[in-house]
Amino acid sequence: MSESTEPVTDRNAPVTETAPGVPPAEPLRSPGFVRRAAVASWGALEALRARLSMREDNLFLLLSVVIGLFSGLAVVCFRVAIDLSRLTLLGSAAAPGPLRVILVPTAMGVVLSVLAFRIFPNVRGSGVTQTKSAMYVYDGYIPFNTVIGKFITCALAIGSGQSLGPEDPSLQMGAGLASALGRRLRLSRDKVRLIAPVGAAAGLAAAFNSPIAAVLFVIEEVIGTWSGGVLGAVVLAAVSSVVVARIFLGAEPMFQIPPYRMVHWLELLGYAVLGIVGGLSSLAFVKLLAFMRPRLRALPHWTIWVQPALAGLIIGIIGLKFPQVMGAGYEYMDQAMHGQFVWQVLIALALLKVFATSLSVSSGVPGGMFAPTLFIGAMVGAAVGSVQLHYFPGHTGPLGSYALVGMGTLFAGFLRVPMTSVFMVLEISGNYSIILPVMVSNTIAYLISRQFQPTPIFDILTRQDGLDLPSMEENREQVVLRVESAMRQPVGLILKASDTASDAASRLGEMAEDPLLVSYETGRWTLVHKAELENAVSSGQGSLSLREILPGPRLSRLHPDQPLDVALRLMRDAPFLPVVHRADARRLIGILSLEDILAAYRRVSGAVVSSAASPEVASQAALND
C-alpha cells in the first residue's frame, strides 16, 4: 500500500497523491552529481506518477487500449508458437509421415494430460465458458497462470494435430491478461468483472483478425448487454488488438475468394438449401458433443490421464488417410474454396472433423471449437456448391462463395450467434457483396438448430460442468414485460391542479380511492390525500387551488412501452404512478402500482412453468421455485 494514499470511502474516487515525493529525511551534507541525478530522477518519476493518477472510469478506458495491445501481442506469439509446435512435432509437409501422424498426437496427449490435469488445472475447455464463469462466478478473476497454461497447452495440442482451434483460447488468454491487469491496478469489483470480457474481445479480435465480429460475439455470448460503458471499452480493446495483429501478421483477409456476384436470383434457393444442410450439420455436431462429453467424463477417474492420448491416437489414425482433419485446418478451408476436393471428399472431411473435434473436446484437451466449426462449414458449403454446380451450372456461382457462406452457416447453427456469424464472414473475406446469401443461409441454419436443440452448446457445456451461468440466448428470448401489460385503468376522480380545495373536497364523498391523482397543465402529476383536502378546507384554504396547496414533489411519469424495470426504479414510495401518453403527458392512459408489477411477473412465471419449451427450462424453473 502506498504511503502517500489517503483512505477514501467512494470506491470510484480517484486515488489521490500527495505532492511529489521528497528526498530522504537525512540532511545532505555535500550533494554530489550522482545524488543530484537521483533526486532529479525521483522527482520526474513522481511527477509522472502524478500525471498517471486518474479516475477509475478513465483508467478503465485507458486500460482497455493497453489490454488490446497486450492481447494482440499475445495472440501473435500464440500463432507463432502453434506454428513452431506444428513444424517441430509433425514436420513441414502437409501430409506428415505415417509414424509421425500416429505417434505425435498420442504422445502429446500424454503430455497434455499431465499439463492440463496436474500443472495447469484451469486450462481445460475451449475458453469461452471459462471466461463466462470467471465473470459471473469469480468476480472476473482469472489466475495468470491460466493464461500461461492455456498458451502452452493449446499450442502443443493444436500443433500436435488435435482437432481444435486457437480462437477460443485466445479469447480466454485476453480475458486472463485483462483480469491480471485489472487486479494489479486495484480496480473495483465491478470493473474487474467487466474487464474480463474486454480482454476476451481483444483476444478474439486478434485471433480472427476481425474486430466487429469479436465485439459482437462477446456481447452476444459473454456479456449479453449493450450497455454504453462496456461497449466502448470492448470496441477500443478489439480495435487495438487487431491493429497490433495486423502489424505483425499482415492485413490480408483470412481467405481470398473472388468478388461475389449473383449469377441468377434462383441461386438464393441454393443458399437456402445450404442453410438447411448446415443447420442439420450443426445439429448433429451439437448432439454428438453433448452425448460424448458427459460419457467420457463418467469414465473412471484414472482415465483422464489417457483420454487425451487415446483421442490423439484415433485422430492420428484418421489422419493417415485424411490429414486435413488434424489441427485447425485453415489451409484446407482455402483449398476447399478453390475447388480442390470432390464433393465426396468434402462430405467425408466434414463428418470426420465433427467426430474428431467432439473427441478432442470431450477428452479434455484444451483448445477451441471455432476453427473446427469453420472447417466443417467450409466443407459442407463447398459440397453443396459442388452438387449444385453439377446439376445447375447456369445458376451456381463460384465454389468459394458457398464454402465461405457455409462457414457462417455452421457458426450460426452450432454456436448460435447469428449476428456474429454474418459479420464474421464479411470480415474474414473482405467481401461485402456476399451479405445476402449469408443472411439467408445463416438464418435458416439458426432456426433449424434452435428448433431441434433449444439449449445452445455453451450452455450445455457449462451445465455439464455443474455451473449455472446466465444463458444469453435464453435471456434474449425472455419476454420483456412492459408497463402496458401490467397497468390498470384509472378509476375514480382525476383532479386538476386548478381546482379549488373546497371544490375537490366536495367531490370526495363519491370517491373510495385515496390518494387521488392531480393533473397539472404542464403535464406533470401528483397525488393528494383526502385528509389533506379536508384539512385545507377546515383551515380556511378552501378557495385556494390545489396547485397552491400542494407544493410537494411531482410524481414520476411512466409510458406504456417502458419496461417494468424502469417502473420499479421510478416507483420509490409512491402508491402508484400515472401512465401517460408520450405525445401528450396530460393524457392519462392508466396507473401502475407495485402490486400490479408483481402480479404481471407472477402471471408470466406461471405461464413459463405450465408450458415449458424444454426440460432444462422446466427444471430451472422448478429449482427457482
Next chain:
Amino acid sequence: MPETCWNCGRPVSSGRRFCECGANAGGGSLGSRETILLLTFLGLVAAFVITAFAARFYHDRRRDLAEFWFGQGTSDLHAGDASSALSDLQTALIYARQDVSDAQQQAFSLNLAQALEADHRLDEAHAYLLDLWQSTPDSARLNLELAHLSAAMGKDADAQRYYANAIYGIWQGSPEQVHQYQRDTQLEFSRYLLDHNESMGAQSVLLAVAASLPRDAAMHMRVGGMMLEAGAPAQALDQYQQALEVDRRNREALIGAGISSFDLGNDREAIRYLGQASIQKAPTGQAATLPQDATRDLSIATADLSLDFLELGIGPNERAHRAAHAYEVAKARLENCAKSIGVSLPVPAVGHVTSSRTTALAAANSPSPAGEASNDGAAQDLLSAYEQALNMQSSSREATLERNPQLVDPLGKFVFEAESVAAAHCGVPTSVDDTALTRLEARYAAQNHE
C-alpha cells in the same frame, strides 16, 4: 493479502479478494496504481520487441519453407512425378500466403495447376485456375495456362479466347522480356490454330508476329515455315528472304525460300534458291541431300522450265525443243491415264488411224456394263484427245517445229487440252513431268483468266 483495505482502511479478512467497499483488496506488492501502470507501459514496450523478433522469425521460416517446397514440387513436376509435385506445391502454397510476393505466389499457383494437369485432374486444375482468373483476369500467364488446359480438355473456343487474352494480358518482366513472352504466345497460338486447320486465323496471328520480329534468322525462318503451313507463300517467302539478309548462306532459309517460290509458281527463283541450298553444307545432324519435298519441288520446277514453251525471251529453237518435249509428255500422260482406267488406245502407226477404226477398237475394249456410262465418257474423251495427238504427231517433231514456228501454238493448245482431259479423268499426276505439265497448264490458264 494486506490486512487493511487501501481504499477505505477497513480490515480485510484473509482470503478475500475484495473489501466490503468493493475495492480490490490485493494491490500486490508493487506499490501504487500509477507505478504499476508505468511498469505496464514498460512491459508493453518489451512485449512489442519480443513479438517483433518472434514474428520476424515466423515469417522468415515460412518463406524459406515455401521456397523449399516450391523447389521440390517443380523438380518433381519436371521429373514427371505429378502426384508428389502436387503434394509439394500444395504445401508450398500453405506457407506462401502473406510471406512471398504476389508474383511468386502466382508462380506457385500456376505450377500447382500444371501438376494437377499432369496428374490428369483436369477438372480440378481448371476449377483452380478459373478461381484464380476471377481474381486476376488480366494475368497473361494465367490466361496462357488456362489456354493449355482448355486445349487439353478439347474446349476449342475457350482455348482460343484464353490465348488471345494471354497475348494482350499483363506479363511480368522487362519490356524486352514482355515482348518475347507475347511473341512466344502468338507463335504458340498460331501453332494451335494450324493444328486445328484454322489457316486463316493462323495467318492473321502470324502477320501480327511478323510485323515486330527482331533481326533474327531463326525467328524469321520459324515464322516463314508456319506461313507456308498456313498457305501464305508470299509472306513465307518474305520471311525467308529476311532470314537470308541476316545469313545469306543459311541452308534452311534457302530451302524455305525455294519452296515458297515454287508454291508461288516462280520456278526460276525456286531453282535458284534450291540450287544454292543443295550446294550449302548441311548443319550437323541433318542429311547432306535436300529434304524430299525440296528435291521434288526442284525436279518439278526444272521439268516445268523444260516444258514451258510459252516463256518469254527464249529463242525459236529452244521453244521448238520445249514444245516437242511438252507434246511427248502430254501424249504419255494420255496413255498413262487411259491405261489406269482400262481404256485401250489405238497403236500409233504410219499415218493415222481413222475414226471408225478407233471407235471399233474402243467398243471391243469397252468395260463391264456397270461402269459403262462413265467409262464411255472418259474413253471418248481420251480417244478423242489421243486421236488428236496422233494427228499432230508429224508436226510435233522438233525439226518440224523449228522450221514452222507457227505450229507451236496449235501444239501448245493440244498439250493443255490433253492435260485437262487427263486431269479430269485421272486426277492429280504423280510423275515429275506430268506434275510439271499440270502446273504449266494451271499457270497459263490462270493468266488467261486474268
